[in-house]
Each structure stands twice: as structure tokens, then as C-alpha cells.
Amino acid sequence: MGRPKITVVGAGNVGGTTAQRLAEKDRYDVVLVDIVEGVPQGKALDIVQAGPVCGYSSRVVGTNGYEETAGSAVAVITSGIPRKPGMSRDELLATNAKIVKSVVTELVSRSPDVILILVTNPLDAMVHVARRVSGLPKSRILGMAGVLDSARMRAFIAAALDVPGPDVQAMVLGGHGDTMVPLPRYTTVKGRPVSELMSKDTLDGIVKRTRDGGAEIVGLLKTGSAFYAPSAAAVDMVEAIMRDEKRVLPCAVLCEGEYGLKDVVVGVPVKIGRSGAEQIVEYELTAEERAALDVSANAVRELCAAVDRLTA
Structure with a gap:
């Protein structure tokens, strides 16, 4: 038995750092996919060359196609354009x-048992799109935001x-x-309600x-957005799945009556x-x-209706 395969789609800052963090776990084979020729291959090579120093021997492959992704257990989708x-x-x-839409179609056709973690923004609407095109059960399409x-x-x-930081939940x-x-x-904080402490x-x-x-970091960086914490959050979700941790993490998923949301x-x-x-x-x-959750859900509904209209 080889190591489980995790695919990361999009080799920008979030995707590249996600692949690096996964490689450092030394438990997975990692496939990094991007349409730009040379970028996923270069980043994969760089990550592999850090292995002897950092103490891991993970296999990391960079590719511009999807053949290498076949049989992936989990795919993290970071591809997309930032808002200009x-x-x-x-x-x-x-x-x-x-x-x-195209990424999900490519992935699912080669890895029918894959679990998808979406990172692309606008996040909740992209989970909706992935659900629509993949035909996967709702348990296998999660959005990374709450973590x-x-x-x-x-x-x-x-x-x-x-x-x-780890003492704070x-x-x-x-x-x-x-x-x-x-x-x-x-x-x-260590079990004490934060309201007692501040x-x-x-x-x-x-x-x-x-x-x-997110906006605070975008304002400071001027070009680009956060990637260290988003990649850490995505990998936390991958680990919860692959290690069958049953941890409760906040994730964007389809609600069918829970919290009164249909x-x-x-x-x-979500228990992952x-x-x-x-x-x-x-x-x-x-x-x-x-009431605040209802307002939030209605904002997502509007976004999803817009996506359906724009991609019909």
C-alpha cells in the first residue's frame, strides 16, 4: 500500500503552501496542479528538495494536467482569480x-471517491457550484472558511x-x-468562557x-492576500479527514434543515x-x-442565485 494521495489544485501562494504543509506531514503523496506551465513542477521540485533538511520523504509531483491526480483521497481546490x-x-x-466547474469535473472523473475541500472565493457559492457539477454526496464537498x-x-x-493560541477555542x-x-x-480559554476574561x-x-x-492582510500586502493561515486551515481539514479524527470544525456545507436552514x-x-x-x-x-445566521444564509442564497444565472 502506497501513501494516500492528496491533490492540490492551484499552485499560487495558497496552493503552493498547502502542498508544502502536506509534504511536511510525511504521510501523503502530493500532486500539485496548475495551468501555468512550469510553476507546479518548479514548486514541487523545491518542496521535495527541502525534504532531506526538514526530515520528510513525501513524493510531490507538479503537473499541468489531471492524469496524475487519479485515485486522490482528498482534493483541495484553491484555483481561481482574486478580485482585481x-x-x-x-x-x-x-x-x-x-x-x-472544470476543475471539479476533471477531478471527479478520475477520483470518484474523492472528498473536495474548496478554498476558492466567493467560498460558499463555489461549494454550491461544486455540488451542482460533481454529483457527489454533500458529505464529500466542504468549504474551508470557518477554520x-x-x-x-x-x-x-x-x-x-x-x-x-492553541489554548483558545x-x-x-x-x-x-x-x-x-x-x-x-x-x-x-482553557475551558473558561472568554467573556469572564475580557x-x-x-x-x-x-x-x-x-x-x-482577510481585508486587513490584503490592505497590508497591497498585492495578493493571506496564504499562511488559509493553507494551515485547509491542511487541518485534510488531516481531520485522513486521520478520521471526528473533530468538530466549522465548515461550509449544505444545510438541509439544520439551524432552520433549508x-x-x-x-x-461539522464533525469531520x-x-x-x-x-x-x-x-x-x-x-x-x-438571526445573524439567517442574514448570512440569505446573503449566500443571493450569491448562489447569481452564480446560477451567470453560468446557466
Whole structure:
């Protein structure tokens, strides 16, 4: 038995770093796919050459096609274009929907048992597109957003309280973006509710900064967007699946009645194991939290309707 194969589509900053983090686990064969000739091959070679120094012997292959991806257990899809200045939301939607559509079709035809993790933005709408074209059960199509948003919130809380980041647990629901719903009531430091450890104003400030987390980094970098934390979050999901961890992580999946949400892809707590999204875990929400989640779900519904219109 060889190692399980993980495919990463898109060899930009997020995809390249995801492939690197997976190689460093020393448990997987990694295939890095990109349409730009030479880029996935070059990055794969670079990652392999770091192996003797970093202590791993993972096989990493870069390719411009999909033959090498056959038999993948999980595929992380990062391909797509970032939103450029002056570009309308509809243009971004239509372009990335087209990219995701073709990527998913190529992957599923060669790896019928694959579990897809989408990273391409607008995230929730891309999960919707992948569902539509793949024909896969909903448990095998997940969007990476909540793990990243929670990580940002955890990092800000850890810095404010001067505690180790891993000691902070947080849960962020909803769509990825302006309508995300952080849950301070379910946010703890070594088991203690964060509300006992900081003022409401400080916490509100952190919630706002979490919501603007991606934009803050884009503003600082000027060209490009975050990739260290997004790749770490995607790999966390891959590991939860491949190691059958049954951990509860916030992911964008199709809701069919959970949280009162029907037929919409939105970020919710999900128990993740070897078969993907094994169960949506329902937290008790206050009326205010539920209302915020409804607003978020409606924003995603509008996006999905726009995608359907643009790609019909």
C-alpha cells in the first residue's frame, strides 16, 4: 500500500503552501496542479528538495494536467482569480465558477471517491457550484472558511490575553465574509468562557477584526492576500479527514434543515472524519445569533442565485 494521495489544485501562494504543509506531514503523496506551465513542477521540485533538511520523504509531483491526480483521497481546490481593482462581483463569480466547474469535473472523473475541500472565493457559492457539477454526496464537498476565521479570532484573543493560541477555542459560523457570525459564547480559554476574561468592548473589537481579517492582510500586502493561515486551515481539514479524527470544525456545507436552514451552503460546526462531513452539530443559539445566521444564509442564497444565472 502506497501513501494516500492528496491533490492540490492551484499552485499560487495558497496552493503552493498547502502542498508544502502536506509534504511536511510525511504521510501523503502530493500532486500539485496548475495551468501555468512550469510553476507546479518548479514548486514541487523545491518542496521535495527541502525534504532531506526538514526530515520528510513525501513524493510531490507538479503537473499541468489531471492524469496524475487519479485515485486522490482528498482534493483541495484553491484555483481561481482574486478580485482585481474595478472588477465587479459578478465578473469574479462567473470567472471562478467556470474554473471550479472544470476543475471539479476533471477531478471527479478520475477520483470518484474523492472528498473536495474548496478554498476558492466567493467560498460558499463555489461549494454550491461544486455540488451542482460533481454529483457527489454533500458529505464529500466542504468549504474551508470557518477554520480560518476561527483561527484569526483565536490568534487575536491569545494576543490580547497573552496566552498560547492553541489554548483558545472559538467557533465562527455563517458565510465567509462580512456576514460571518462569530460565537463569543462558545469561545473559551482553557475551558473558561472568554467573556469572564475580557470586557465586552474588547471582545466586540476582536469580533470586528476577525470579520475584516482577510481585508486587513490584503490592505497590508497591497498585492495578493493571506496564504499562511488559509493553507494551515485547509491542511487541518485534510488531516481531520485522513486521520478520521471526528473533530468538530466549522465548515461550509449544505444545510438541509439544520439551524432552520433549508438547501443552502453555509458555515456550521461539522464533525469531520474519513467520510468527510459526517454530521452537522447543532449548537444552541440565542435569537440574536440565529438571526445573524439567517442574514448570512440569505446573503449566500443571493450569491448562489447569481452564480446560477451567470453560468446557466
